[in-house]
Amino acid sequence: MKRVVFITFKSYEHYFRKYLIQRMIESGDYETMYIAMLGEKICIHVNGRLLISYKYRKSKYLKVIKHIKDFRGDGKLIIWYALTFGYWKIYLFFRLNFPRALIIYDIFDYFYYDEQKKKRLLQFKVIDTIHKLTANRVIVLSRQLTNVYKKAHWLNNASHLTKKSTYVVHNRLAVIAAIDYRLDFHLLEQIARGLPGIEIAIYGWIKPKQKDIQRFKQRMNYLVTANQNINYYGEYKNDELENILSTTDIGLAPYVTDFTLTKYINPDKYFHYLCYGLEVISTPIQAARELNKWIHICDSPEGFIHTIRRIYEGENLKNTGEFWKENNWDKRLRELEADIFEGDSCGHFRKRKMGRLR
Numbered sequence: 001m002k003r004v005v006f007i008t009f010k011s012y013e014h015y016f017r018k019y020l021i022q023r024m025i026e027s028g029d030y031e032t033m034y035i036a037m038l039g040e041k042i043c044i045h046v047n048g049r050l051l052i053s054y055k056y057r058k059s060k061y062l063k064v065i066k067h068i069k070d071f072r073g074d075g076k077l078i079i080w081y082a083l084t085f086g087y088w089k090i091y092l093f094f095r096l097n098f099p100r101a102l103i104i105y106d107i108f109d110y111f112y113y114d115e116q117k118k119k120r121l122l123q124f125k126v127i128d129t130i131h132k133l134t135a136n137r138v139i140v141l142s143r144q145l146t147n148v149y150k151k152a153h154w155l156n157n158a159s160h161l162t163k164k165s166t167y168v169v170h171n172r173l174a175v176i177a178a179i180d181y182r183l184d185f186h187l188l189e190q191i192a193r194g195l196p197g198i199e200i201a202i203y204g205w206i207k208p209k210q211k212d213i214q215r216f217k218q219r220m221n222y223l224v225t226a227n228q229n230i231n232y233y234g235e236y237k238n239d240e241l242e243n244i245l246s247t248t249d250i251g252l253a254p255y256v257t258d259f260t261l262t263k264y265i266n267p268d269k270y271f272h273y274l275c276y277g278l279e280v281i282s283t284p285i286q287a288a289r290e291l292n293k294w295i296h297i298c299d300s301p302e303g304f305i306h307t308i309r310r311i312y313e314g315e316n317l318k319n320t321g322e323f324w325k326e327n328n329w330d331k332r333l334r335e336l337e338a339d340i341f342e343g344d345s346c347g348h349f350r351k352r353k354m355g356r357l358r
Helices: 018-027 058-072 085-097 118-134 143-147 185-194 213-226 238-246 268-275 301-312 329-341
Strands: 002-008 030-038 041-046 049-055 076-082 102-107 137-140 172-176 199-203 230-232 250-253 279-282
Touching: 002 018, 002 058, 018 030, 018 329, 030 058, 041 058, 049 058, 058 085, 076 085, 085 118, 102 118, 137 143, 172 238, 172 268, 185 199, 185 213, 185 230, 185 301, 213 230, 238 268, 250 268, 250 301, 268 279, 279 301
Parallel strands: 002 030, 002 076, 076 102, 102 137, 172 199, 172 250, 199 230, 250 279
Antiparallel strands: 030 041, 041 049
């Protein structure tokens, strides 16, 4: 029995790999623990159920360690570390307390972002190097990041959704997105004005601690008040996606292009839309180009509007409904077992066979 501990800063309900964890549990080959570092509190789930939560204090790390040791028993321990550079002390704390665990350093985004300050960049590089040299495995979510982390494993995204059984026209487009710098607000407004009879439904969270939170709230408020066919429904949970998409005709991905924050992303939204059987239209970021067999790529409001009209007319459809068969979490679990979980690297990290990562 393998025991896997996930350490993230997302709640269990909002974690994009929640259904990978569920698949592990369902297989009967894994016990899972999920530790969410949620700002002022820590929440721990075991096999999908909340075990305990308490206020965040550094002294509580020892309590977390005790929970992991009790959970580990005599089984093979895998620690899936999915925190950013700001949590490096936590990483070292777990590495030193569990020297024989297989630790996976999960690079789910480009953690350097658009940082320009030389001192901060140097700090990030030092932390990144420590993580790479002391982890047993490094995985990246975006294929593009394999150009940065040369020896990392690429674990692609997936979805828990499958093709919907019936199609009814709702005159409704969905935008599933984080409300931040990556969302092209101007593009959305131009699309709405060009298609006044079609609703654009936006779902996503406005990250509470981002420095420009008021700016994004104001921009979203303007979009909704200035355009009668744009509605913002707020944050969603992964379990709600099927209901959301069941009344959706087309999935939109209006990302800002030629931008550091969209260069290395691999949006799970693409996978949810496509696995559910929807046509998808995106701006030309790299992740969309890699899926151009399935995704319509447009670089202007006119291109979006024209493509939307053609899809409603039943022309130039790309989604055959087969995408989910190769992009589900059962498939990703098999890939993990073959490429990452197995092998001799579960011994002490100094004896691992990966060599140094550049």
